[in-house]
Amino acid sequence: DIQLTQSPSFLSASVGDRVTITCRASQGISSYLAWYQQTPGKAPNLLIYAASTLQSGVPSRFSGSGSGTEFTLTISSLQPEDFATYYCQQLNSYPWTFGQGTRVEIK
Amino acid sequence: QVQLQESGPGLVKPSETLSLTCTVSGGSISSYYWSWIRQPPGKGLEWIGYINYSGSTNYNPSLKSRVTISVDTSKNQFSLKLSSVTAADSAVYYCARISWFPGSSWYYFDYWGQGALVTVSS
16 A cells, blocks of 8 residues: 655644645555645535645645655645644555645644 | 445444445436445444455455345435444444446546444344
């Protein structure tokens, strides 16, 4: 199975901060990576697919980059509604797997 | 707007079979793939498997011997059965739609149900 390791696992940030989350794959996955946001008690919500394509309706402050084994999710200016847990997911090979999550909390 | 809704028992006894159904509204179940994902309380996400519109399936090997996903296109529903459950199977179970960028293999999960908490306990 392809392992995805997110860093950091937890980060504390302020409204307006630029935030970057990294997702590293145990082997190359081209650009078959998606990012999701999950708030407590809710289902995950798709932010980005194909590593860098913004899902329709997602604010432009979210962006994704990377290919191969290293990927990043960037929030250019953190908003109150962005405090949540973020997951990366690889869809390059079966079984599809998720990272362990990065929790973003208010400083 | 596509909506997905999980339904089924919230409590299952050890060694029995967990059964959940996902009802899709606002769109046809045909022409897409449909998946189940689970999340133990306070933990991360685990992909269980998917079924496509023609009934072909793909399961996570870690669960493959116990999982069956089926589809009923006449009811716009798909279902999950997980046999021989233990406490480790207690989780929120989500159903989701799998889409892809046209002409590519760039899959993604674009619509999710609200989740169904299933507890395995005697």
